[in-house]
Amino acid sequence: MTAVLSEETKLRDQIAAVGKSIFDRGLTFGSTGNISARLSTGELLMTPTNASLGSLEPERLSRFSAEGVHSGGDKPTKEAFLHQCMYCQQKMSGAVVHLHSTYAVAASILADVDPEDVLPPLTAYYVMRVGSLPLVPYFPPGDKALAKAVAEKAKSSHAVLLANHGPVVAGKTLLDAQYATEELEETAKLFLLLRGHALRPLTPEQRAVLKS
Template identity: 70%
Template sequence: MEFARVSQTSQTESALRERICKCGASMFQRGLTFGSTGNISVALPDGGWLMTPTNASLGDLDPARISKIDAKGQHVGGDKPTKEAFLHRVMYQQRPTCEAVVHLHSTHSVAVSCLHHIDHHDCLPPLTAYYIMRVGKLPLVPYHPPGDESLALAVEKLADKHHAVLLANHGPVVAGKSLEDAMYATEELEETAKLFLMLRGQATRPLTPEQVDELRKRGG
């Protein structure tokens, strides 16, 4: 499906390729991703995307080998794109102002996605102001096998209302208005998941509904 971007990045394609590699290396070096897991994409002004290749480590990306997808979803350059490209595609289609998507298998977020008694409408409590401002509500997407396009349909149902979702037994998918925006939100989600797991069994004091509403108004 072809569609036009609402806004366009001022960065050149070459600069965006370099930025993907730099952000991938940063997240890999800090243990947010491992092996060949996780993928990153950014939108191009013509409606296409740049996307990390399949079986590539985010810690060792080559700018020249980043996959290029055109506005019709066709692979037109670089290595073969990640098999989870459809997760990115549905986010862009449902969120026209989205300029980047990050999907990780980050440890603490995945751990939360495996818990039995979490709220499927909002997986994490409002523990910090920055979590609310950068992530907001985090719905759980029911389990589907990795690479199965049924997962795309499940994410698509939530993507128009949520820029971040948590895939059951899998990990987060986060869209942002820039690559940095998506990356910072993903990191905030992971740190909040870590806090949530650390505090399990303890009496906690999450933000009140009134405090959450105020933060959401500030964040638009």
């Protein structure tokens, strides 16, 4: 029991630290975005509704049973189902980060992107940390139909981009999910800066080496 409590305390503190880091660098704002992490018991800790990632209180994080039932802490975000359907499809994931980061959202609004893989493989780190980025069709925030759409895309990718909304990224650890989300945002920024210019993305052969 002591070990479980120690694990939970550390994870609560880590969620708050990651949230502040993300907020302080302008990757989210106001009360947008949410973070979750999974305990070894299968239970989830998640940022609550109406909470700024810049000022999270570890003891007030929402807690869910392994079955996805809210079991403690503040009222959960209405986007909790986004996290739960990512865990269902990405079984090895230990954390999920969902942001409304500016450049990724901008890319999600463009009409001429590839819905199967929104961003081109511009850098090695994008390929290694994100890989592919399918676009999930638009649904209003909190619409439960979005869960089915996300689950479908998450079968083949640990990162998805919600149209006119933002990215949802799963990782083995919270830091993995954080770094992948940040790499996605920087690649979206590069993509938008380079629009109208001839691109030289990594070739399929170069991508294959990075994934081997």
